[in-house]
Amino acid sequence: MTPPTLVAAASPHLVAIPISTGMATALVALLMLTHIQFAAFQQGGYIILAVTDFIGWKGKDARKDRFSKGLVTVLGATFAFGSTLAIFATLILFLGLWSQFFVELVRIMFWPLIVEAIAFVGEIICLYTLYSQWDKLGRVRPLRVGLELLLFINASIQMLAINVVASYMLTPRPSNSLALNLLNPTEIPLELHRFVGNIAFDGAMIALVGGIRLLLAKGPEGKAYGDWIGHYGLVYAVGFTIAQPLIGWEYAKEIQLHAYASWYSMMLGGLSVAFLFQVFLLGAIFTVGIFYLWRRVRASGFRAPTLAVCAALSFASWLLIATPSSLAWSYEDVVAANANVPIWQGGLIIPWGQMIPFKLVALIVFTGVAIVAVTVYLKHVSKGELRWGDAGRGQAAALITVAIAISLMMALMGYIREHSRAPFLITDKVLINQQQNFNPPSSAGPALDGPAGVGIIMPWDSGP
Amino acid sequence: MSSPSQPPRSALVAKLTRPVARPLAATYRWVDERMGISDLTHQLLYEAVPRRGAWSYSLGSATLIIIVLQIVTGMFLLWTYVPSTTEAWESLNFIEHHDEFAAIVRGMHLWGAYVLLFVIGLHMIRTFVSGSYKKPRELNWIVGVILFLLVLGLGITGAMLPWDQAAYWTATVVTHVVDYIPFFGNWTQEILRGGPQMGPETLTRFFAIHIWLLPALLVPLIGLHLILLRRHGEHGSWVNYEGVESETEGERATRMAEAEYPYPAVPSDPGYAVPMDLDDFFPSQVFKDATVSFVLVLIIFVMAVVVGAPLERAANPAALNYVPTPEWFFLPLDQLLVQFPQAWMIPVGVFVLPGIGTTLLMLVPFLDRSPEREPWRRPEVMVPALFAILFLIFEALLAVNRLFNL
Ligand code: HEM
Numbered sequence: 001m002t003p004p005t006l007v008a009a010a011s012p013h014l015v016a017i018p019i020s021t022g023m024a025t026a027l028v029a030l031l032m033l034t035h036i037q038f039a040a041f042q043q044g045g046y047i048i049l050a051v052t053d054f055i056g057w058k059g060k061d062a063r064k065d066r067f068s069k070g071l072v073t074v075l076g077a078t079f080a081f082g083s084t085l086a087i088f089a090t091l092i093l094f095l096g097l098w099s100q101f102f103v104e105l106v107r108i109m110f111w112p113l114i115v116e117a118i119a120f121v122g123e124i125i126c127l128y129t130l131y132s133q134w135d136k137l138g139r140v141r142p143l144r145v146g147l148e149l150l151l152f153i154n155a156s157i158q159m160l161a162i163n164v165v166a167s168y169m170l171t172p173r174p175s176n177s178l179a180l181n182l183l184n185p186t187e188i189p190l191e192l193h194r195f196v197g198n199i200a201f202d203g204a205m206i207a208l209v210g211g212i213r214l215l216l217a218k219g220p221e222g223k224a225y226g227d228w229i230g231h232y233g234l235v236y237a238v239g240f241t242i243a244q245p246l247i248g249w250e251y252a253k254e255i256q257l258h259a260y261a262s263w264y265s266m267m268l269g270g271l272s273v274a275f276l277f278q279v280f281l282l283g284a285i286f287t288v289g290i291f292y293l294w295r296r297v298r299a300s301g302f303r304a305p306t307l308a309v310c311a312a313l314s315f316a317s318w319l320l321i322a323t324p325s326s327l328a329w330s331y332e333d334v335v336a337a338n339a340n341v342p343i344w345q346g347g348l349i350i351p352w353g354q355m356i357p358f359k360l361v362a363l364i365v366f367t368g369v370a371i372v373a374v375t376v377y378l379k380h381v382s383k384g385e386l387r388w389g390d391a392g393r394g395q396a397a398a399l400i401t402v403a404i405a406i407s408l409m410m411a412l413m414g415y416i417r418e419h420s421r422a423p424f425l426i427t428d429k430v431l432i433n434q435q436q437n438f439n440p441p442s443s444a445g446p447a448l449d450g451p452a453g454v455g456i457i458m459p460w461d462s463g464p
Numbered sequence: 465m466s467s468p469s470q471p472p473r474s475a476l477v478a479k480l481t482r483p484v485a486r487p488l489a490a491t492y493r494w495v496d497e498r499m500g501i502s503d504l505t506h507q508l509l510y511e512a513v514p515r516r517g518a519w520s521y522s523l524g525s526a527t528l529i530i531i532v533l534q535i536v537t538g539m540f541l542l543w544t545y546v547p548s549t550t551e552a553w554e555s556l557n558f559i560e561h562h563d564e565f566a567a568i569v570r571g572m573h574l575w576g577a578y579v580l581l582f583v584i585g586l587h588m589i590r591t592f593v594s595g596s597y598k599k600p601r602e603l604n605w606i607v608g609v610i611l612f613l614l615v616l617g618l619g620i621t622g623a624m625l626p627w628d629q630a631a632y633w634t635a636t637v638v639t640h641v642v643d644y645i646p647f648f649g650n651w652t653q654e655i656l657r658g659g660p661q662m663g664p665e666t667l668t669r670f671f672a673i674h675i676w677l678l679p680a681l682l683v684p685l686i687g688l689h690l691i692l693l694r695r696h697g698e699h700g701s702w703v704n705y706e707g708v709e710s711e712t713e714g715e716r717a718t719r720m721a722e723a724e725y726p727y728p729a730v731p732s733d734p735g736y737a738v739p740m741d742l743d744d745f746f747p748s749q750v751f752k753d754a755t756v757s758f759v760l761v762l763i764i765f766v767m768a769v770v771v772g773a774p775l776e777r778a779a780n781p782a783a784l785n786y787v788p789t790p791e792w793f794f795l796p797l798d799q800l801l802v803q804f805p806q807a808w809m810i811p812v813g814v815f816v817l818p819g820i821g822t823t824l825l826m827l828v829p830f831l832d833r834s835p836e837r838e839p840w841r842r843p844e845v846m847v848p849a850l851f852a853i854l855f856l857i858f859e860a861l862l863a864v865n866r867l868f869n870l
Contacts, residue, residue, distance in 0.1 A: 173869075188865035192858055243854060250803075250862050258869070371851060378843035 024097040031089045033414050037201075038082025039162075040194070040410065042123075043155040044202030045075050048236060050148035057141045063228055069134055071206075076131035083120070101425045108181060109165050111459060116161035119154045126151035159198075163190050169426045170417065171258040178459050185258040189251035196243045197410070203236025204406035210234075211399030214391055224389035230399045231296060231386070235374065237402055238289035242370045245282070245363040255420075259427050262420035268332075274416050279359050281412065283318035284405040286366040290314050292398035293377040299390040302380060310373040314366060322362040509746035512724035514700030514739035517594070518752055521698060523587035525753040526760050528686065530580040533761060534618075537573040538675065540566070545625070547671040549664045552627040553778040560775055571768025577619055579764050581793045584615055592828070592849060594701035595837040600731050601699060602829035604692040607685055609826050614682045616793065621674035623791050627667055632779030633788035635670065636662055641801075644811045662781065697726040700739050702837035708735030733835035789867050796856045799863035821852070 049071050056064030094102040106113060126147055130137065137144040167186040210230025217223035256263040265271045291314075294307035334340050334348055341347030380386060421427050496502050513521065544566055546555045559566040588608065591597060597605035624635040639656050643649040658665025711719075719738050720728050728737035743749065780786075790798045797818065804813040824831070832845045839846050 183865065183868050185865065185869040188861050192861065242851070243858070246855070247858060250799075250858075253802075254865070254869075371848065375843050375847040378847060382841045382843055 024093075028089070028093050028098060029415070029418060031085060031093055032418075033411050035082065035085045035089055036414055037407065037410060038078055038085060039159070040198040040201045041205060042075060042079055042082060043152070043159050044198030044200075045071060045078075046148060046152035046155050047199060048202055048206070049075065050145055050152055052232075053141075053148055054145050057145065063225065065138075066225070067229065067232070072130050072134055076127060079123075079127055098425070101430050104426070104430055105165065105169075109168065111178060112161040112164045112182065116158045119157035119161070122154035123151060123158065126154060156195075159194060160191060163187060163194060166190060166417070170255065170262060170421060172427055172429060185254045186251060189247065189254050193244065193247045193251055196240050196247060197413075200237050200240035200244070201406055201410055203233045203238075203240060204403040206230075206233025207237055207399040208233070208403035211396040211403070214396040214399070215393065220389055223391075227391040227395075228388040230391065230395065231381075231388075234289060234292055234399060234402060235378070237406060238286065238293075238370060239374050241282070241285055241289075241406070242367055242374070245367050249363070259421075262427065265422070266416055266420045271416055271420055274412060274419075275359075278409065278412050278416070279322045279362055280318075281405050281409045282366060283314070283322035283362065285402055285409070286370050287311070287314040287318045288398050288401045288405070290370060290373045292395055292402070293373050295398070296386065296391055296395050297377065297380045299392055299395065300386045301390075302385045304376065304380065306376045307373055310369045310376070313369045314373075317362050317365040317369075321358045321365075509750070511694070511697070511726055511745045512742040513698045513745045513749045514704040515741040515743040515748075516703045516739075517701040518743065518749055519756070520590045520594075521700060521749065522753040522756040523583055523590055524693075526757045527580065527584050527587050528690075529757040530576055530583060530760060530764070531615075531682070531686065533764070534573060534576050534580065535679070537569050537576060540569045541573060542675070547625070547667060549627055549667050549779070552625060552667060553775070556626050556628075556775055557778075560772075567772060568765075568768050571772040572764050573622075574773040575764045575767040575771070577622060578767075578792070579760055580615060581619060583760065584612055588612060589853070590701075593839050593846075594699065595832075595839075595842065596699040596701075597829040598699075598736070598832070598835070598837070599733050599829075600729055601692070601696050604689060604696070605829050606826055607689045607692065609822070611682065611685055611689060613822070614678050614685070618674060618678050618682070619791060619793060621670045621678065624667070624670045625674060626775055627779045628776040629779055629783065629786050630774075630776050630788060632662070632781065633786055634790065635666060637788055637790075639666070641810070641814050644814060646811060646815075694726055696729040699729070699736075702839070704739035704741060705736055705837055707740070711735060736835060736837065787867075787870055790863075792860065795863040796859035799859040799866065802863075802866065 049068055052064050052071070053068040055061070056068055090102075130144070130147055130151065134144075137147065164182050164184075164187055167190045168181055168184050171185045173180040173184050207230050210226050210228070210233055213226030214223060214230060217226050252263065252267065255266070266275060290307065290311045294304055294311045297304040297307060339346075339348040423431055425431065492501075544555050544559055544563070546552055556570065559570055591605070591608070620634075620638060624631045624638075639653055639662065642656060643653045645652055654660055656666070656669060657663065658669050708716075716735060719740075723738040724742055727739070727742075730737065797814070800817065801810065801813045804810050828845065832842060834842070836842050
């Protein structure tokens, strides 16, 4: 295959798309960030659907049955929109604007992308069978739950495939071995991070719907349902977010080991500001989330002193240690303030991975406090203390706030990940400014890893 | 024993077997009169067990069967294995290349250990979820935790015996980590190594620990576990107690009065002394236990034949660039260790955190003392446990990732 730049050079009648690199990057970023929100919603939604349908069936719970039916309808609609975005992204933006990158990526990741395409078809079949035959399938409940699980598996395979691609772009292996590139150093951490994150995100979207329904509900029945949906979503949202700091920490460690420049830019360099905002958002999710848990129990007339303490602790650590003003803006600032010495010598550095302490302390406090809060809240729920419909506008606002914070967090993470590689699209291999086919590789840029278009990497190929 | 409902045996078969059957039956009667085998068998087999959720109760007996399998395959291995640093590897290498039967036995011992650890984990999760550790079974839970630790100990000491590269460097790492124990580190290290350095004595010591010290603790403790189990009766799972809260005093009293052996369990939380619906241990539960155990042993056998047990090059203390990878069941601990970048923090990762975890595990029955059995009504233990299990799984996966990309 001839590299696209050569095609452009050799065929003068091919007109380059008249768009600047910055514009192209912004377009791709906007589309991808939106697409990721949809894709995450699908994958996380399928497992929540399967779990809810299963417990609704076993517990003979009409509310959960109603919710599952609503969720499958929403998932059917969002899938249609989200996958259109994905196809648009691939066909127009990637091929049109980032063709070099895309050709190189397909060469290396041909097989994972094929697997993804097959699982995409599987997802369509399962989802639309459920969507159109929901009630009929309800007569054979194990079949319906089984189909939901299959749907989830199909979506998870796609996520796995695309995580392979995304992680490869950050930490590629200098090799032609498919196995090494598939299980590159950040694949599993990213997989876990997204797996957990998608469920939390879905919970947040469900909480959002609950919050809006609570605000708009006319009668007590509608209010009770909105209240329950909000509670149900928020438990997923906060509960699953608890695992994220730890996974994220280990993910960052792999990046530190295998793509130091990216890690430096994220943690200590230019992007560390974005990371501060991220800790701030995390503080918002936990603090507002725990505040909701406390107030929701109170709304049903029960005292919940432990939850109040948890909310206060979370709030305090949010204000004191997780705000940008409490954190060193970047490592350069720490150095400039002569604070890059251990904390016992009056500096800011703690031995744990040579880190600046605030972020770590905040993360530990949030995680611990949130585990206690979710546990205590669920105990109140299990004792049957919560009457659905008791929630007020305050709780509705909290639900909506958590949802917005989680959604922003997802976008921010995407932004950080994509920018941490700059100026590369694939670390050490493909530059961003090599992308447009009218724009030949700059002489300052590195050569592509082997001549582009040499051939697809096959499962039996091995390095280097 | 023949019952009236049984069809009469064909006269021909009876006639043909009589010459053998009669003396056999007479011999059995003779022995039975002196040893009481029938009574014992009856006592062992005829008891009541909870009816619902019974497949999940077969995990305990599957654990038992695999431990027996380990003892048997271990005995066979002792026929060839030589516990010395100069000959251990040679003897296993001989097995791998010249003795197919022993190679399969070796494979079964390894895969048996893997399946055992998996099944014992499931057994623990199942007894945890069903609240089986509650009154009066607290002590049995604690015995169970000790059994689990012993099995882990058997796993790690067994991994050192081949004295190939993996074994040697695992032993080096483990005995090195031991040195971090506060105050007693050096002492323990020397005891395990048989001196300040790794050497011939190290293998002898781990061999002794593996083949007699740990089994000598394990076997009687399993006995105690089973005696306690018999004393209280199988608790089963919460599904067998649905509705106990709405029971009237009278209904409960009737249930207690009609309870079959070994119920009612004493002391007990009110309502939980007898499961609602009982079944016979023999043949119902025995059939399920046998099926599950059979499938697991079959898996072990197939893995032994198809994959077998690896044997790396003979131990070479000079190969300093060799990177030892831990057995899969120690992966979470290995990953945890990496979280502590400074040497002085290592004890936190290797002893303090796992120590706190083990202590909490032992204390579960005393931390969760409510009579409640349904898992979703016990979020106070279920939520932390869920996080703990997720943590272990995540750490293991991340360890695989790290080791693969070294
Ligand atoms: C050598 C290892 C072990 C063996 C051979 C073993 C064997 C058994 C057997 C045969 C049963 C009865 C059947 C069943 O409920 O599954 C049982 C029950 C039980 N085991 Fe284990 N077990 C072992 C380890 C453990 C561990 C590690 C724990 C927990 C930490 C544990 C806790 C219990 C409890 C609480 C019961 C009572 C279950 C009930 O009554 O519902 N065991 N065990």
